[in-house]
Amino acid sequence: MVFALTEEQGMIRDMAQNFAEEKIQPFANEWDAEKHFPVDMMREGAELGFGGIYAPEECGGTGLSRLDAVLIFEQLSRACPSTSAFISIHNMVTWMLTSFGSDYLKEKYGSDMTAMNLIGSYCLTEPGAGSDAGSLSTKAVKDGENYKLTGTKQFISGAGASDLYLVMARTGGDGAGGVSAFLLEKDTPGLSFGANEKKMGWNSQPTRQVIMDDAIVPAQNLIGQEGDGFKFAMMGLDGGRLNIAACSLGGAQAALEQSIDYVKERSQFGQAIADFQATQFKLADMETELQAARLMLYNAAARLDAKEVDATKWCAMAKKHVTDAAFDVTNQALQLHGGYGYLSEYNIERILRDLRVHQILEGTNEIMRVIISRTLLK
């Protein structure tokens, strides 16, 4: 079987690639160095449909598949994995809101979310609840027409800059079944933000704590029913893992292609370093690793689109395998560049720093192993 993209998928991929080359690549180093959150560029991308890739058409989305989304994030991340990853987070919020939100919520926020006039952050992780997300302790207490939310969310991408916060909070008892999903506007009374975290990569997006101290949220901002929250979170994670894997793959692919150009130009001991077999074998391994990772990712996305029963396992395997392989390949690309690879001017150290966190977030690669082995041993 040849895994071939459709004509439309080829066009989608090419369009995203051209957009990334023109609108992201020239600025990515600057955004990283100056910790600039490129809202203008993201809105320009949203005009092309990047703000609601798999959101329904009635909310201004395009209703595309997860595989289509993977192709887009892979191409955007060639230029900037960090920004591409943020756009994927925004898409997750848009998708959750437009798939499970009430007509009122969809009407009020849907088309502004797909257009990225409003930007969304996703708030699940807490200081004490990371891999064990089901143990989250942010409380939501019904108070007349409102809920009062109290608790802290940790490592929230876009926090402080985003307009809407999709917050998972506990309305019921312990465990996953007691969790509900709420949509909070930025100026909600009782909502505040921590300092912008200093971090290794992902510098084109702010990361802050989201702090709720009796934050007053209208009851109509509950997404779905009480107790649905963790179910939505789990449904979002399969696609989220594919997106993050795609963001690793594109970054590593760019690093590989840049290495191929570099080794042909760089000369030592009287010959291009491309003429050393050590270089040739390294490139061969990098290409093989990335193509294998790509097959795994596209296959997992196709399985999720087909709603196959074991799609969750495939998404976990793709997330683990692709983010590990892509980090290793980028590290090899840095090695091939020698001292120059360590300089920010050559882009590769930025890609490496951005890709490192993909092995941690959206479920650590250790948690991916838990998910995979659970399906094997059940």
Add this chain to the structure above:
Amino acid sequence: MKILVPVKRVVDYNVKIRVKPDQTGVDLANVKMSMNPFCEIAVEEAVRLQEAGTATEVIAVSIGPAQSQETIRTALAMGADRGILIQTDAEVEPLAIAKLLKGVVEAESPDLVILGKQAIDGDNNQTGQMLAALMGWPQGTFASEIKPEAGHIGVTREIDGGLQTIKLNLPAIVTTDLRLNEPRYASLPNIMKAKKKPIDEKTPEDFGVDVTPQIEIIKVAEPPVREAGVKVETVEELVDKLKNEAGVLS
């Protein structure tokens, strides 16, 4: 106003061109192909004229192998209404292209044909002019601005040393220069809509055009590699080299 826009599938402008080892042409195996950038500008201009209410229909036509359908589909995603593919695997030269386009023009009766001034593969810069001659229509080549007015069209041309503004009676031929506009990206919804727009399939025989090449390519070679320069220590040495080695001073 009905507008016809011929579009060509060429090697993507970002690709590093490699010549085939036997020097018969450019290596196209596993190379990314895209719409010729000047053709993109032509599509963009036609779509803008349609958005402004001047044009009523935009038709994209391409001549080439089956994959040229992708190039037409790109034009449809940018906003063209329908496509025509004249499918042939032969290497079709500008004159044969112009003759085929004449056939399309006679069948479709457009008021305006907008073409790229040249394709970035062959750099021939002939097709638009040849089509104008075959049709006996006025032509405005190297356009940097197009202004439709009642019954005619104003075209600003980029010529050596400045800009020339001309007025063409319709129907007319316009070829696009780089500064005419900045083509849009096809949005995701428009890419999906393009899937449903019709593409007519034709062959050169349908138009009675013989596409047999009239030009024989003898050799295609890489440009010579630029040699490294030398550093001179003094002005005297520089003058000496300019006189005695480069021969540019006497």
